[in-house]
Amino acid sequence: MTKPAPGPDQPPIPVRLVTFNTHHGVGADDRHDLPRLAKLLASVDADVICLQEVDRRYGERSEDVDQALLLSRALDMQLAWGPAIDEERPGDQPRRQYGNALLSRLPILISDVHRLPGSGEPRSALRTMVELDGGALWITATHLTTRSAQERAAQVSAIAGLHTEPMETGVLVGDFNTEPDAPELDVLRERFTDAWQLARARDDQAGWRFWQSDAGNTHPARSPHRRIDQVWVSAGVAVAGAYVLDAEGASDHLPVVVDLEVRSGV
Template sequence: MKLRVASYNLHKCRGMTGPHAPERNLQVIAELNPDIIALQEVDFRLGARPEALPRAMIAEMTGLEPMQMRTTGETSLGWHGQAVLMKPELAEQAVMRRLPLPGIEPRGALALRIGGLTLIGVHLGLARSSRRQQLARLVAKASRLAGDAVMLMGDFNEWRGTRGLESLDPLHLLTPGPTYPAPMPRLPLDRIAVSAALRVTATGVGDSATARQASDHLPIWAEIELS
């Protein structure tokens, strides 16, 4: 199996300061042309947490569809602001589960199982102590899938090279490049971690003119092969 996967923090589709313009984020996703993309901050933060990325626009602009799951609220697209989009032919084969995470803030991860691959989309906490707890729990869950291909991907909220990411030692950590702040990226907040059973053939940052306006993060991508 060969796949192009990506991760993108949408910042509620409002760029650095506004306005709310989800068509820009969808254009960025279409430019990436992923088979699977893990998204963060797809919903507004307050109240009933309605979708910031309109479900009705996704298929038309990207050819992808959201994985079905129980969302935060009736009008939400995601759970804890996270969602996964996939090509329809892959969505038919995939199974997804939600993984509650510890920490000061309410956080969770989404684990997608397709074939021999477990892809976990993450949006870790703002406090380093919380991130350490969250990664420890995720790696412990991943270790139960010994021999399988496991991939963690998302907004790790950690700009240092390895500090705070010690729990990832059983996995191989990849940093495609600086992703934040999008107009002048300096910090590599978005990362990838993979198990030995997964071959990563290429990684990169989606650094287009539209991407620099559409969110406060740039997206990351990877091309992978299951051995």
């Protein structure tokens, strides 16, 4: 898909975005270590960070802390929250939640949560719009099911339907639990482009995997051979670079960083 070039009087707006499945803050050493995760995220110097498998007072596995709030405070970023699991607890205890979080140093103007179809573990999509200096960017973050291609196809169709024609600058990101060329993602390819393929520069910056520097694989972190963590962009967004970073043991996935160029004046 060919991206229209911005006019000479309206240069594109750079936005650095990260998507990362955090495995509820538990790393390869089986330790819950939120400061380690926060340090890794801070090192990327991103404008927007999309996180999957985030706990909020979920229980013992993550020390019953509000991970979304603590990370937003540690990074001094705004927070949008999209629970997939949302359960009451006895008495006046905070709700037990798990889902998608978006952290942004850009103003968040819109944030809403959409339940996705399917059985088994509940899934959701977090749709936000962030304000840019001279434009706006729609970001929908999600974590698709592992159960079947059919259920993923239904979820992808619902997510694609959240991005309407007036939303010329948009991205869909997250853990898709399938490869980007999978048939169940056909509906995305009708209107979106795989950012990894579109990027003018791309690299796996975990140096010990130099032989697959152009592969973009993100899972499992110790020996990645699947590219299931992805970013898809609409026609109003170009991609200067895409990078897979070393998670430094913070998760069972690797983070993906994309340097976007968003059409201005939208």
